[in-house]
Amino acid sequence: MAGRRGATLRAQWLGKHLREYRESAGLTLRQAGDYLQRDIATISRLETGVIPARASDVLALLNLYGVDDHKVRSGLEQLSRDIWRKGWWDGYAADSLGKLFDHAWLEARAKTICCYAAMVVPGLLQTRDYAHAVISAGDADASGEQIERWVEFRMDRQRVLDAETGPRLEIVLDEAVLHRLTGGPGVMADQMERLLEVMARPNVTLRVLPFAIGAHASPEGSFAIFDMPEPYSDATYVETRGGAVYTEAEGAEVFTRAYDSLRNVALTPEDSATVLRNAVNRVGRARNRSVIIPEELAGVAWYISTRSADGGGQCVEAGPLPDGSGRVAVRHSRHPDDAVIVYTRAEWEAFVGGVKDGEFDFPAS
Structure with missing residues (x-):
């Protein structure tokens, strides 16, 4: 069930103007209520915007308060209609x-x-x-x-x-x-x-x-x-x-x-x-390079290496990012939340080619 939307800014603005004109005219809430044949509580709610004032009530109150300025009257009348009119x-x-x-x-x-x-x-x-x-x-x-x-x-x-x-x-x-x-x-x-x-x-x-x-x-x-x-x-x-x-x-x-x-x-x-x-x-x-966000890894199909480390392998995994960029992500399979290295397709192919050619066969220390 939708909750109550409460007083809108439009209704509050209109009520504020009505209160100011009433006070300028030196009239009480009771006098305004008697004129509209409403109780004091209703007039108070109109002025606080809890109850949006209808155009007919606005014009009647402006008459009571002696507001003759055409621009003010037409503006407040339009505002009162806006409150009740449905917008998109x-x-x-x-x-x-x-x-x-x-x-x-x-x-x-x-x-x-x-x-x-x-x-x-x-x-x-x-x-x-x-x-x-x-x-x-x-x-x-x-x-x-x-x-x-x-x-x-x-x-x-x-x-x-x-x-x-x-x-x-x-x-x-x-x-x-x-x-x-x-x-x-x-x-x-x-x-x-x-x-x-x-x-x-x-x-x-x-x-x-x-x-x-x-x-x-x-x-x-x-x-x-x-x-x-x-x-x-x-x-x-x-x-x-x-x-x-x-x-x-x-x-x-x-x-x-x-x-x-x-x-x-x-x-x-x-x-x-x-x-x-x-x-x-x-x-x-x-x-096109190595900046990714965690959501981009969600659709990666990871391929685990079986020829890495001395403990039986399966500690490195790699997979293409699903965004069509050709980038390849590489991470530690046993610590998937740690840092991820991302290569462009060309960088990845160069790296794999270098491994196959023995470029990373470092001499033992």
């Missing part, structure tokens, strides 16, 4: 996504999204394989089916960048992200190629924060800022192990200052593209 994300309501519904709504409504990414590529730019690796590592107890649903949700979120009214996306990407082989060399190379592709889009700007700058304005880690149109307040998002944390209005200012500082010391988009291309080349070389 509602198809995932049973998937334990919690505040990510608010996140998807913020992405769909924002004018600009500014993001500092310290650990992983932002979700809006992730490839499917990269997203799968990130989500799987972040929740090892989740089922394969659940992970696939979360990945699908992340892929669906990316459609916002293709919308005519979609947001502008500005990213400061820590250089460390480019060195972390999330998903392995192949997945990482594809992910960086994806970043180079999206950098050519007019609504995406990416800057790399280089190691060389040393200490910077966000040692705490990643965050995102949503520049929202009226009547919404600007909002910020920080992901923690305990869940998502959103702040708005004045609370967003400290993040804005931090982002401006990071952007000022980051590389230009042009220099960032050069760093990315160099990273693609580096990871591409790693993909």
Whole structure:
């Protein structure tokens, strides 16, 4: 059974505005309740977002509070309708996504999204394989089916960048992200190629924060800022192990200052593209050489040597990696969790040929 989703950020925003206008008008909860023919508890829940206010109630309360500004009235009416209108994300309501519904709504409504990414590529730019690796590592107890649903949700979120009214996306990407082989060399190379592709889009700007700058304005880690149109307040998002944390209005200012500082010391988009291309080349070389992750060994068919060591052999085993690269992994069969040596196909053939030719028949000491 799906858990209760609780008050959404949208409902909380609307309730906050209604409370502020009521207090400005000098009216009590009882007076507002009498006007709508509701009890005090209901009005309180409307103002805290526990119960989303319907458009008819919002307009009636704005009349009571003497709010005549057309822009304010139409904005709050639209917000009240947004709360009740189903978005594409509602198809995932049973998937334990919690505040990510608010996140998807913020992405769909924002004018600009500014993001500092310290650990992983932002979700809006992730490839499917990269997203799968990130989500799987972040929740090892989740089922394969659940992970696939979360990945699908992340892929669906990316459609916002293709919308005519979609947001502008500005990213400061820590250089460390480019060195972390999330998903392995192949997945990482594809992910960086994806970043180079999206950098050519007019609504995406990416800057790399280089190691060389040393200490910077966000040692705490990643965050995102949503520049929202009226009547919404600007909002910020920080992901923690305990869940998502959103702040708005004045609370967003400290993040804005931090982002401006990071952007000022980051590389230009042009220099960032050069760093990315160099990273693609580096990871591409790693993909063809000796960098592997444990998951890549899962499908290896190991062949045990019967002609090694003095204790009867069978201490060395080798097998081709199943990724089609031609690389060969070699390890100690009695200690499979120890280090693994990986050869390219050419290196392996040269090594085996050298053994057959006696090149490693060292003289006894």
